[in-house]
């Protein structure tokens with residue numbers, strides 16, 4: 001990537017085409033590039049028709065779970081007499097992921113437009129953009145864009161002169177990964193501690209302020225505008241493999257790779273070509289060893305799995321992992337998998353909100369045991385203990401942060417067991433570990 | 438790799454923070470600042486929802502969130518001070534103690550860790566004379582902490598100094614970065 005942004009010729013830049021283009025940040029610049037045409041079109045349509053186009057397009061949530069967006073929007077029942085809310089999840093804290101930051105710092109008006117379209121489609125008059133507190137620069141540009149849009153009458157009491165009210169507010173988080181979980185975000189927005197809520201009730205029934213709420217990721221909402229302008233068929237065609245995954249996806253690439261950065265490719269793109277051609281392969285003199293393709297909470301892939309992957313929701317699952325948030329963490333042969341996983345475990349232990357015993361205790365113990373193995377003080381039973389703890393942590397808690405900690409550990413032990421064993425006193429020293437130590 | 442951004446981002450007023458450390462608590466929400474809060478309240482259907490923004494204002498004006506600040510916010514939003522404290526302690530970004538004039542946060546989560554973040558962290562601790570993580574240097578200028586993923590993993594190692602975000606920091610760049618700070 002780098003600035004100015006030079007996309008690779010194999011990228012398909014629908015959402016990222018204005019990265020690095022400073023003029024696109026201003027209202028005038030955004031309008032010159034066709035901005036707010038989609039909102040204008042949306043406001044002339046019936047909300048149900050917008051929902052149908054988005055449903056038809058096959059767009060799925062880009063926040064991690066991949067839930068079909070049109071279907072989520074259709075859960076919001078019109079005419080129930082209650083205020084509806086739209087929340088935009090801009091808490092982006094999943095290690096490996098930094099696409100929403102880039103979208104907000106280069107195309108803030110795209111998000112204002114996406115929020116306005118989403119809000120109108122679900123019958124909401126208010127949208128909140130919840131941005132993590134560390135994102136000072138995205139906060140700055142989003143604030144500015146919202147103010148410009150209000151001043152120009154694009155949003156506000158009489159959005160684009162249609163007599164409809166559409167308010168968009170930016171809300172700043174205060175440091176807590178867990179506030180990216182949808183119900184924790186709603187609690188935080190209400191001025192509470194960011195603890196996830198027990199579901200049901202689901203947000204569409206009782207969300208923020210107890211009212212019907214839809215929550216979507218930044219990338220999801222931004223994608224709705226080109227879909228409205230170009231039609232569902234156009235979006236559906238951007239798919240090389242599974243028909244259940246459509247459109248383009250932004251991937252954030254980091255770790256041991258020549259060209260880290262954000263890349264946008266169509267669904268089903270070959271991961272091997274992506275890693276070696278677009279991202280430039282491993283650093284000089286090294287080899288790739290493993291990839292965590294969807295943010296720190298998805299299973300680790302071996303290179304064999306990664307190189308056989310077609311990049312879409314189904315493709316990553318078929319090769320032992322998940323698309324997740326699109327945060328691709330690349331690990332080379334100079335790293336110890338045990339150290340990498342121990343640090344991931346520490347992340348989750350730090351970020352657990354501590355409501356559920358399995359999560360509070362499980363993340364802490366997983367970290368302790370991983371770190372003692374890393375430090376050469378583990379035993380052969382430790383691997384079994386970790387897998388046991390992982391099982392206790394899975395499917396038993398209020399949210400899936402607990403599962404997210406167990407996943408990389410279990411997949412690491414399964415796929416890189418030799419590296420664990422090499423660190424156990426009296427065990428065989430794995431050549432990689434010998435080189436790193 | 439760092440683009441021409443940050444134009445217009447202003448650092449918080451740390452002078453008033455020094456004053457607050459030596460004088461009895463002076464209310465934050467008067468005049469312009471009170472009007473800012475009143476405007477914020479129009480964004481939400483409840484007063485409580487303005488809690489995080491109000492605490493941010495306290496921290497901007499004073500450099501940290503003191504017990505007195507929490508009481509003031511509690512009064513304004515019709516909450517109890519204990520409730521406000523419960524919220525403050527949940528989040529990592531509100532300072533419950535005064536910190537150095539430059540608050541330095543270095544990401545060391547795995548993606549940055551495998552790109553050498555630990556060495557960047559060590560370089561900051563060494564060159565700022567803080568002695569250890571979380572401590573403030575004897576001259577009151579620096580506090581260095583380790584943070585979890587800052588959401589900029591492709592620009593390892595990202596470092597936040599107050600409101601400013603610096604990308605692609607290496608240990609060699611640390612002395613120059615510190616020299617830029619008054």
Ligand SMILES: Cc1cc2nc3c(=O)[nH]c(=O)nc-3n(C[C@H](O)[C@H](O)[C@H](O)COP(=O)(O)O)c2cc1C
Pocket residue numbers: 060061062063064065066067069072089090091092093094177178179180181182183215216217218220221399400401
């Ligand atoms: C622990 C945890 C953290 C999450 N963090 C984020 C996040 O930072 N950003 C995000 O968009 N979704 C995050 N999610 C997913 C959200 O709960 C939610 O599914 C998503 O925002 C829905 O938007 P979408 O349908 O557009 O994907 C997180 C989920 C969990 C369990």
Ligand code: SF4
Pocket residue numbers: 178195196351352353354355356357359360397398399400401402
């Ligand atoms: S699983 Fe962990 S983070 Fe999620 S609600 Fe329970 S304790 Fe909190």
Ligand code: FES
Pocket residue numbers: 095096097544545546547548549550585586587588589590591595
């Ligand atoms: S891991 Fe360092 S910014 Fe994400």
